[in-house]
Amino acid sequence: MTQLGSPATESSPSDGGRQAVRGSRLARRRRVLFWVAGGAALLAIGGLIGSSFVKSPQQIAADTAAPPPTVTTAKVVSQVLTSSVEMRGVVYPATQYDVYPSAPEADAAGTGSSAGGSATGGSSGTVYISSLEVAAGQRISNGEKLAEIDGEPLFALTGGVPAWRDITPGENGPDVAELQKALASLGYYSGGDTPGFFGTATEDAVSEYYEHFGYTAPATGGVPMTDVIFLPSLPAKVIAVNGAKGQQPGQPFLELAARGSLAVTGELPPAYAAQVKTGLKVKIFDEVTGIHAAGTIADVGTATTVTPIGAIVNVGGSAASASSAESSTGSGSTGTSGSSNAGSAANPEGTPFIPLTVTPSKPLPAALNGENVLVTVETGRTEGPVLTVPVAAIVTTGSGTSDVTVAGADGKLTQVPVTPGISENGYVQVTPVKAGKLVAGDSVVVSG
Numbered sequence: 001m002t003q004l005g006s007p008a009t010e011s012s013p014s015d016g017g018r019q020a021v022r023g024s025r026l027a028r029r030r031r032v033l034f035w036v037a038g039g040a041a042l043l044a045i046g047g048l049i050g051s052s053f054v055k056s057p058q059q060i061a062a063d064t065a066a067p068p069p070t071v072t073t074a075k076v077v078s079q080v081l082t083s084s085v086e087m088r089g090v091v092y093p094a095t096q097y098d099v100y101p102s103a104p105e106a107d108a109a110g111t112g113s114s115a116g117g118s119a120t121g122g123s124s125g126t127v128y129i130s131s132l133e134v135a136a137g138q139r140i141s142n143g144e145k146l147a148e149i150d151g152e153p154l155f156a157l158t159g160g161v162p163a164w165r166d167i168t169p170g171e172n173g174p175d176v177a178e179l180q181k182a183l184a185s186l187g188y189y190s191g192g193d194t195p196g197f198f199g200t201a202t203e204d205a206v207s208e209y210y211e212h213f214g215y216t217a218p219a220t221g222g223v224p225m226t227d228v229i230f231l232p233s234l235p236a237k238v239i240a241v242n243g244a245k246g247q248q249p250g251q252p253f254l255e256l257a258a259r260g261s262l263a264v265t266g267e268l269p270p271a272y273a274a275q276v277k278t279g280l281k282v283k284i285f286d287e288v289t290g291i292h293a294a295g296t297i298a299d300v301g302t303a304t305t306v307t308p309i310g311a312i313v314n315v316g317g318s319a320a321s322a323s324s325a326e327s328s329t330g331s332g333s334t335g336t337s338g339s340s341n342a343g344s345a346a347n348p349e350g351t352p353f354i355p356l357t358v359t360p361s362k363p364l365p366a367a368l369n370g371e372n373v374l375v376t377v378e379t380g381r382t383e384g385p386v387l388t389v390p391v392a393a394i395v396t397t398g399s400g401t402s403d404v405t406v407a408g409a410d411g412k413l414t415q416v417p418v419t420p421g422i423s424e425n426g427y428v429q430v431t432p433v434k435a436g437k438l439v440a441g442d443s444v445v446v447s448g
Contacts, residue, residue: 073407073443074393078385081429082378083422085275089266089284089358089375091368092309093257096239100316101127101149101253102226132245134238134254142234143186145213146254152227153215157182159230162315168222171198178230179223183209198222229315233258237369252314262364264295265308266356266375273354275379276300282358283376289367297377299357305350380422388427393444394420404430405445406438413445 130148134140142158159178167179177196183189183205192201207217218224237257242250264284268276278300284293358375389404396402403417416437421429432438 071407071413072446074390074446076430076438076440076442076444077388077427078440079388079427080385081382081388081422081424081427083380083424085268085272085377085379087266087268087272087353087356087375087377089264089356089373090307091262091264091286091364091371091373093237093239093369094261094263094310095258096310096312097229097231097236097254097256097258098252098312098314099146099154099229099254099256100251100314101147101154101249102316127248129243129245129247129249132241132243134241136238136240138238139235140238140256142182143209146229147249149226149249152224153210153213154226155228156234156236157228157230158185158232158234160232161230163225163228163230166220166222166224167198168220169198169200169203171222172196175230176202180205182230188212226316231256231258231315233261235259237366253316257369259366261310262360262366262369263310264293264358264360264364264368264373264375266297266358266377267353268300268356268377270303270352270354273300276354276356276377281378282356283378284358284360284364285374285376286368286371287374288371289365291365291368293360293362293364293368295358295360297356298359301355301357303352303354305352307350308355382422382429386421386429387431387438387440389430389444390446391423391426391428392446394418394428394430395447402430404438407443407445 127150130151132147133145134147140146140156142156144156146154146156148154157179159175159182161175161178163175165175167175173196176198179198180189180193180195180202183202184191186209188209189202189205193199203221206221206223210217218227236259239255239257242253242255266282276297278297280297282295282297284295285291356375356377393404394402395404401417402420403415406414406416408414417433418430418438419433421431423429430438
């Protein structure tokens, strides 16, 4: 028997199929909508990108136009200016002593080498260096042995009178007095003879001095002229040694620089000759040692190509012969005790320059000897602070007038006629043609 009135609680197969069909249709609709929306978005983006590449002629011209010009300015400065000229300079001994040894004289016993050595050589004056005690750059002091020539010593003693004769017992003179003084400073002579007279006390001192170096005192009891050179100031510096042991000494044999006698000469390019005169202040700087010095111009020479080397004094047994040889060639002055002249080193192919003789404010340090230094000559100086602008701010017209361009706070540019003055370190003095048109703190246009 069948029960009626109760609804069915389970779906029939036909209901499930209908639901599946509806679900698939909905999915297809969603997929269509997705692709439509995606396509629209792509079209929108593409349009945006495309629009960025499409520009009007006006926009293209604006994008390719040059940027607006800018103005570079600098301030007008009130300061003291000093104009100067820079050049190279050489430092050298103001006085150089050239030593000319000669053959030792034959002594009273008939020993020793032949006499009469000369600066130019010769059979009667040929000598050789037996030993050498000094070298270039070395300092020599009072009483020092310099070398041995043909077995005889060559000493350096302090004295202002050059050796011009053999100093022997019984002699009187200033050369005897300086010998006594030099030996006394070395501890060999303690007095006993009348100053300037060669007595037994002086003879004993000479013997002791020779024996100290391993030599027998000369038979005469004195000092042969060939054994000693007297220099006014010791210690001195050895500039050069011309010769070696076993060789004949060069002419000169030794080149010596007296203590505290360094000089400096500036080499001024001829184009600046009109700016330099005697009395101007000079600054000296050596880039190698870092030494600064000062001085003034003592003399302005004439254009030359030779390098100055100061005064030269010939000393030693052959000094007179050397002087005679120089005199015959016109390169020195003669004298019985030597010669002195304003020397120079020939350099005919060098660049011409005007030599400026500089007087140092104080003695130059020994470390500057032989250095090539920077010499700065102060050629002008303003009386006080003046208006200055960078050199690049000055514009000079074809007619010779000059002006600067002042940039106002509102951007307005105004040309102001000026008169230029001295310049230093990139700045130039300017005076406005009309007073008050230019003041410190103004901004001026700088070109280039």
